[in-house]
Amino acid sequence: MKIVIIGGNAAGAAAAPRLRRLQPEAEIVVLERGEYVTTASCGLPYYIGGIVPLEKLYVHTPESFRKVYGVDLRIRTEVKRILPKEKKVLAKDLVSGREYEESYDKLLLTTGAEPVKPPIPGAELPGVFTLRGISDAVKIRSFIESKAPRRCVIVGGGSIGVEMAHNLHGLGMKVTIVEFADHAVGPLDLEMAAFVQRHIREKGVELLLKTALKGIEPAGNGSLVALTDRNKIETDMILLSVGVRPESALAMETGIALGVRGTIAINEFMQTSEPDIYAAGDAVETTDLVSGGRIFVPLSGPANRQGKLAAENICCAERPYRGTAGAAVLLAFDLTAAWVGMNERTAAARMIPHEASYTSARSHAGYYPGAEGMTVKLVFETGSGRLLGAQAVGRDNTDKVMDVLATALQAKMTVEDLGELELCYAPPFASMPTPVAMAGNVALNVLTGEMPVFHWHEAEALGRDPDTLLVDVGSPKEYAAGHIPGAVNIPVSALEENLPRIEKAKRVRVYSHSAAGGHEACIYLTGRGLDCRSLAGGYALYEVAASETAH
Numbered sequence: 001m002k003i004v005i006i007g008g009n010a011a012g013a014a015a016a017p018r019l020r021r022l023q024p025e026a027e028i029v030v031l032e033r034g035e036y037v038t039t040a041s042c043g044l045p046y047y048i049g050g051i052v053p054l055e056k057l058y059v060h061t062p063e064s065f066r067k068v069y070g071v072d073l074r075i076r077t078e079v080k081r082i083l084p085k086e087k088k089v090l091a092k093d094l095v096s097g098r099e100y101e102e103s104y105d106k107l108l109l110t111t112g113a114e115p116v117k118p119p120i121p122g123a124e125l126p127g128v129f130t131l132r133g134i135s136d137a138v139k140i141r142s143f144i145e146s147k148a149p150r151r152c153v154i155v156g157g158g159s160i161g162v163e164m165a166h167n168l169h170g171l172g173m174k175v176t177i178v179e180f181a182d183h184a185v186g187p188l189d190l191e192m193a194a195f196v197q198r199h200i201r202e203k204g205v206e207l208l209l210k211t212a213l214k215g216i217e218p219a220g221n222g223s224l225v226a227l228t229d230r231n232k233i234e235t236d237m238i239l240l241s242v243g244v245r246p247e248s249a250l251a252m253e254t255g256i257a258l259g260v261r262g263t264i265a266i267n268e269f270m271q272t273s274e275p276d277i278y279a280a281g282d283a284v285e286t287t288d289l290v291s292g293g294r295i296f297v298p299l300s301g302p303a304n305r306q307g308k309l310a311a312e313n314i315c316c317a318e319r320p321y322r323g324t325a326g327a328a329v330l331l332a333f334d335l336t337a338a339w340v341g342m343n344e345r346t347a348a349a350r351m352i353p354h355e356a357s358y359t360s361a362r363s364h365a366g367y368y369p370g371a372e373g374m375t376v377k378l379v380f381e382t383g384s385g386r387l388l389g390a391q392a393v394g395r396d397n398t399d400k401v402m403d404v405l406a407t408a409l410q411a412k413m414t415v416e417d418l419g420e421l422e423l424c425y426a427p428p429f430a431s432m433p434t435p436v437a438m439a440g441n442v443a444l445n446v447l448t449g450e451m452p453v454f455h456w457h458e459a460e461a462l463g464r465d466p467d468t469l470l471v472d473v474g475s476p477k478e479y480a481a482g483h484i485p486g487a488v489n490i491p492v493s494a495l496e497e498n499l500p501r502i503e504k505a506k507r508v509r510v511y512s513h514s515a516a517g518g519h520e521a522c523i524y525l526t527g528r529g530l531d532c533r534s535l536a537g538g539y540a541l542y543e544v545a546a547s548e549t550a551h
Contacts, residue, residue: 001026002028002103005031005110010281017069027072036062037065054134054137076095079250087105088102106314107276108314109279110281113282117130122216127222127224129239129240131239149173154241155178162185162196176208197551226238256277260296297326329399335394336395338393339402340390341379341387358538359378359435360538363395363431365428372396374394375541378418384414385444388409389409454535456536469508470486472512474517475491476491508530512538
């Protein structure tokens with residue numbers, strides 16, 4: 001059997017070794033347009049920031065890849081056309097310019113995704129960059145070393161934008177992030193992204209939300225001006241980081257069916273509409289593990305798994321790809337943000353009845369030195385309690401907590417199941433209950449109505465409502481340090497003596513600087529027959545979300 005793979009990174013780099021193991025006698029040809037294969041593209045910001053050397057960003061050189069796997073690897077080779085009836089591809093050697101045909105029995109498309117470059121004036125000027133592969137990173141690093149830029153504007157506040165802000169700031173640059181949406185880190189809901197936004201602002205990064213880039217102009221002395229719909233920002237370099245789109249033009253020109261957002265449509269066996277042509281990685285659509293819908297999720301983990309599965313299915317294994325949960329993690333300076341599955345916006349858009357809960361937890365036992373706080377948000381289905389998605393922001397162990405929640409989501413667990421999970425515990429490693437169990441228990445209380453809640457975005461309207469008494473049950477000192485507008489301060493210890501006043505209200509809404517304090521106060525007031533709800537996530541969540549929204 002002769003198998004041709006178009007693309008030698010991520011999915012393609014995973015497929016070739018698997019094919020060699022399954023088909024020792026097969027002829028395997030890999031055609032790669034660039035100079036590098038098996039690259040760790042997720043590490044590119046850290047190479048630019050001087051944290052990781054370039055040679056650590058690829059597992060194999062082209063020479064070692066050929067030698068180890070017995071693959072006919074041809075770098076700097078671009079496939080111009082696929083001829084499915086003849087079972088051939090038309091390839092071009094980009095060094096010599098020679099064009100030739102290459103036959104195949106099975107063809108695997110792992111063409112990946114490319115950065116979106118907004119159609120604005122000045123996007124092609126010197127000093128304006130996108131980042132996707134090693135060649136892009138080398139250009140950026142070379143520019144920094146030769147030009148010594150002091151300022152950078154990053155257009156786009158997603159994971160790459162935030163990681164690049166982190167690394168460029170570490171090189172001493174003044175960094176401004178321009179983000180069109182109302183918050184950074186799009187997979188997070190606004191109030192969870194607020195923790196990340198506050199942290200990067202505190203580190204000295206300027207963050208402009210609800211701001212669109214309209215154009216770029218030269219400003220003399222090699223500098224640039226970023227023209228937004230609000231102001232002009234003079235800078236020395238600009239990074240366009242507004243997302244990626246699938247490189248599916250080759251498939252489209254071949255007549256292969258396309259899926260959502262221009263992706264290559266595939267079945268569960270990674271097979272395209274052409275039976276002998278398979279596809280995997282960032283160019284393909286995949287199944288959402290939560291909703292069952294078709295989605296575009298360009299992530300390294302799914303691409304690697306898809307490449308291996310495509311190889312197995314090419315060899316007639318018929319192993320289905322189960323789908324993508326969208327698990328991801330981001331380091332923003334000293335803060336970790338992680339997520340999996342649906343956020344509330346997605347659940348609402350898909351009209352899935354859902355609820356949300358928030359839990360403040362510790363990375364390990366509070367009495368053991370070095371414990372750090374984290375906030376965990378669960379999104380779950382109303383009625384069944386099935387976990388739809390999770391988000392967490394913290395420091396130590398945030399990724400560990402999200403890995404457990406990602407596993408639970410893929411196992412279709414409910415929030416009740418989370419509370420029953422037996423996980424490792426010792427004071428240096430976890431709190432008791434563990435953050436996962438705590439989050440599950442809090443969500444279960446919301447689901448069953450044992451913990452009736454209201455949410456941060458409702459708080460200020462409730463403070464203005466004449467029929468609602470909004471009560472801060474913290475200490476006078478906590479109240480003086482910060483409170484929701486319209487709230488009155490009645491500490492927990494004074495609730496009983498203030499019952500006559502409280503009972504005059506049609507509704508009582510309480511909160512504390514710790515979510516648990518508000519919940520305990522609400523239990524007491526509900527027991528006295530009052531219509532009471534506590535603030536989900538407590539004042540701490542409200543404060544950071546409201547503050548960042550005001551920006």
